[in-house]
Amino acid sequence: MSDLSRQRGYLRDAWLVILLALVFGGGLAGVQSVLSDKIAENKRQETYSVIPELVSGADATKTVELLIEGRNGKAARVYKVTASDGTHKGWVLPADGQGFADRVEVLIGLDATLSTITGLYVLEQKETPGLGDYITGETFRSRFRGKPTDGSLTVVKSDPQADNEIRALTGATISSESVAAIVNAALANMKGPMQEHGASPSEDSGLAPTAPEGRGD
Amino acid sequence: MKRDGPTALERFINGVLPENPVYRQLLGMCPTLAVTNGMKPAMTMAAATAFVLICANIIVSLIRGLLKPHLRILVFTLTIATFVTIADRFLAAYMYEMSKQLGPYVPLIIVNCLIISRCEICASKQSLGVAAADAVGMSLGFAAALASIATVREILGSGSWFGISVLPAAWPGWGIMVLPPGAFLTLVLLLGIAEWMSARRRRAPERQSETESECSLHGHAH
Numbered sequence: 039m040s041d042l043s044r045q046r047g048y049l050r051d052a053w054l055v056i057l058l059a060l061v062f063g064g065g066l067a068g069v070q071s072v073l074s075d076k077i078a079e080n081k082r083q084e085t086y087s088v089i090p091e092l093v094s095g096a097d098a099t100k101t102v103e104l105l106i107e108g109r110n111g112k113a114a115r116v117y118k119v120t121a122s123d124g125t126h127k128g129w130v131l132p133a134d135g136q137g138f139a140d141r142v143e144v145l146i147g148l149d150a151t152l153s154t155i156t157g158l159y160v161l162e163q164k165e166t167p168g169l170g171d172y173i174t175g176e177t178f179r180s181r182f183r184g185k186p187t188d189g190s191l192t193v194v195k196s197d198p199q200a201d202n203e204i205r206a207l208t209g210a211t212i213s214s215e216s217v218a219a220i221v222n223a224a225l226a227n228m229k230g231p232m233q234e235h236g237a238s239p240s241e242d243s244g245l246a247p248t249a250p251e252g253r254g255d
Numbered sequence: 256m257k258r259d260g261p262t263a264l265e266r267f268i269n270g271v272l273p274e275n276p277v278y279r280q281l282l283g284m285c286p287t288l289a290v291t292n293g294m295k296p297a298m299t300m301a302a303a304t305a306f307v308l309i310c311a312n313i314i315v316s317l318i319r320g321l322l323k324p325h326l327r328i329l330v331f332t333l334t335i336a337t338f339v340t341i342a343d344r345f346l347a348a349y350m351y352e353m354s355k356q357l358g359p360y361v362p363l364i365i366v367n368c369l370i371i372s373r374c375e376i377c378a379s380k381q382s383l384g385v386a387a388a389d390a391v392g393m394s395l396g397f398a399a400a401l402a403s404i405a406t407v408r409e410i411l412g413s414g415s416w417f418g419i420s421v422l423p424a425a426w427p428g429w430g431i432m433v434l435p436p437g438a439f440l441t442l443v444l445l446l447g448i449a450e451w452m453s454a455r456r457r458r459a460p461e462r463q464s465e466t467e468s469e470c471s472l473h474g475h476a477h
Contacts (some may be wrong), residue, residue, distance in 0.1 A: 054321050055329055062337040069341050076348040084351070139359065164359040167289065168435075171358060 081161055085117070085130065085145055092147025092157035093119045093128035100124070106235050108227040116232060119147075126150045129232060132161070133224030137216040140164040142173070146221055148187065152229055152236070158182040158221070163213075170213035178207055178214070182221065187229060190222040260381050263388035270392025277400030278449040282369040287401060288438040289360050294417045297405035298398070299353050303346065303361060305394030307338040308370050309387065315378040316386035322379055331374040332365070339364045369397060407441045408432045 089098040100120040105113040117130040128150050134143040142165070147157030160174040172178055181204050185191060193215045194203045206214035261269065276282045286304065290296040311334045315322075322330060343361045346354035354361065364370070373393055378386040409415060412432030414422035431437050 051323050051326060054318065054323070055326055055333065058318075058330060058333055062333060066337060066340055069344055073344045073348040077344070077351075080347065080351040140362075164362060167359055 081143075084161065085132065088145065088159045089117065089119055089130055089147075092130050092145060092159055093149070094156065095121050096127050097122035101130075104235070106228065106231050108231055110227055114228060116228065126236075128156055131224055131228055131232070133220050134162075135216065135220035135223060137163055137173075138165050138170050138210070138212040142213075142216055142220060144217060144220055146182075146224060150236070152233055153187055155182050155185045155187060155221070158217075160217075165210070165213045169207070170210040172207050172210060173213050173217050178217075181205055187225050190226070191218045193218045260377075260385070263385045266377060266381075266385055266389035267392035270389060270394070271396045271399065275396040275400055275449075276369045276393055277397060277404075278446060280369075280372075282372060283367045283397060284442075285363060286360055286367065287404065288435070288442060290357060291401055291405040291408055291438060291441070292412065292433045293409045294402065294405045296353065296356055297401040299346070299350065300357065300360065300364075301394070301398035301401045303339075303342040304364055304367060304370070304397055305390075306342055307335060307364055308373060308394050308397075309390040310338045311335045311370055312373055312378040312386040312390035313383065315374045316381065316383045319379045319381075327375075327379060328371070331371050331379075335370050335374070336365050369393065403445055404438070404441050407445070408437050412437060 086098045086101065089101055090096045096119040100122060102118045102120070104116050104118055106116050108114050115132055117132075119127045119130055121127050129148040129152065131146045131148060132143065133146060134141055136142070141162070142160065143162040145159040145161055146155060147159075148154070149156050158179045160179070163171060163173060165171045165173060181198075182191075185204070186201055189202045191202050191204050192200075193206045193211070195206050195211065198205055204214070204218050270276070274280060277284075277287050283304070286300050290300045311331070314334050315331060318330070339362060342364070343354070346357070346361060373389060377389040381389075406416060409417075409432075410421060411429050414420060414424075414426040414428050429437070432441070
C-alpha cells in the first residue's frame with residue numbers, strides 16, 4: 039500500500055518534468071530535422087576547403103564523393119582525391135566518435151595506397167577550452183602526419199619511440215586518446231573496403247553522386 | 256493578482272545598469288572573458304544568450320503556478336538546455352564560421368548563472384510581462400557589458416572594431432589583449448572604473464549634506 043501511494047506521490051511531483059522533457063524533446067527533434075541538411079552541407083563545404091591541406095597536390099574540384107560499405111556493414115562517405123591532371127592522389131575519410139565532452143568529428147587524409155596518414159583535420163569538437171580543444175591545433179594534428187596505417191596508433195605521454203606512437207596533449211590525454219581511437223576505428227572499418235574499391239576503379243560511377251562542381255569536363 | 260515585486264519597468268531598468276549582470280552581479284564570467292576578443296563573437300554570444308534568457312523566462316513564468324519547489328531547478332535547467340540547443344543548431348546552420356569560432360561556449364550558455372538566476376528570482380515568481388521585461392533588460396545589460404569589454408580588447412588588440420580597421424595601420428596591435436590575459440586585464444579595469452563611478456555617485460549626496468550641515472553648524476563661528 040505504502041509503495042503504491044509513494045509511487046503516486048512521485049508522479050504527482052514529477053509529471054511536469056516528464057511532460058516538459060517530452061515536449062522539449064519533440065521540439066528539438068523538429069529543429070534538428072529542419073536544420074540537419076543545412077549543417078551537413080556546411081560541413082561538406084568545409085571538407086572540400088581543407089582537402090588540399092590533407093592530401094598534398096589535390097584539386098578539391100576534382101574530388102569524387104563515394105559511398106563505400108565498411109566492415110560494419112554500413113555505407114560510409116569517403117572522398118577520392120585527384121590532382122588536377124586526373125592522377126589519383128589519395129583519400130579523405132570522415133570519421134567520428136566520442137571525445138571527452140561530446141562527439142568529435144575528424145577528417146583523415148590518406149595517400150593513394152592507404153598506407154600512410156597524410157593529414158588530420160578536426161571538423162567538430164566541444165572539448166574543454168584551453169586543454170582538449172588544442173586537438174584542433176596544427177601542433178597536435180601534425181603528430182598524425184606520416185603515420186603508417188598497418189597497425190593501430192597508440193597515445194604516449196613522452197616523445198614517441200615507435201612509428202605508431204602519437205604524443206598526447208598535456209592535460210588532455212583523454213581528448214588525445216579519443217582522436218587516436220577514432221582514427222583507429224575508422225581505418226579498421228574502412229581501409230580494407232577502400233583498398234578493394236581502389237583496386238577496381240570501374241565501380242567509380244554507379245556508387246554515389248559526385249561532387250557538385252566536380253568532373254565538369 | 257497582487258503586485259508581488261518590482262514592476263516590469265523597474266525590472267527592465269534594473270537589468271541594464273543598476274543590476275548589470277556583469278558589472279554589478281558578476282554573473283556570466285565565462286562568456287564575458289572567453290568570447291570578448293572581438294565584437295563579432297561577443298555580439299553573437301550576447302544575441303544567443305538573450306534568445307535563451309527571454310525564452311526561458313517566458314516559459315518559466317507561464318508554468319510558474321505548476322512548479323514544485325524541490326523540482327524547480329530541474330525544470331529551469333531543462334528549459335534552458337532546450338533553448339541553448341536550438342541556438343547552437345541555428346548557429347551551426349546559418350553562421351557556421353561563427354559557430355566554429357565560439358565552439359563549446361554556445362553549449363556552455365546552459366551553465367550561465369545569469370539565466371538560471373533570472374528564472375529563480377523573477378520568472379518563477381512574477382507575471383509574463385514582468386518576466387519578459389526582466390529578460391530583455393538583463394540581456395541588454397549583458398550585451399552592453401560584453402560590448403564594452405570587446406571594444407577595448409578588439410581596438411587595442413587588433414586595431415579594428417567589428418572587423419573594420421579603426422586605428423592607423425601603424426598600430427602594432429597589442430597581442431595580449433586578444434589573448435586570455437587581455438580579458439582579465441580589461442574586465443578588472445572596467446570593473447574598477449564602474450565601481451569607482453558608483454562609489455562616487457553614492458558619496459556625492461552624503462558629502463553634499465555633510466557640507467551643508469557643517470555650514471549651518473559652524474556658520475556663525477567663522
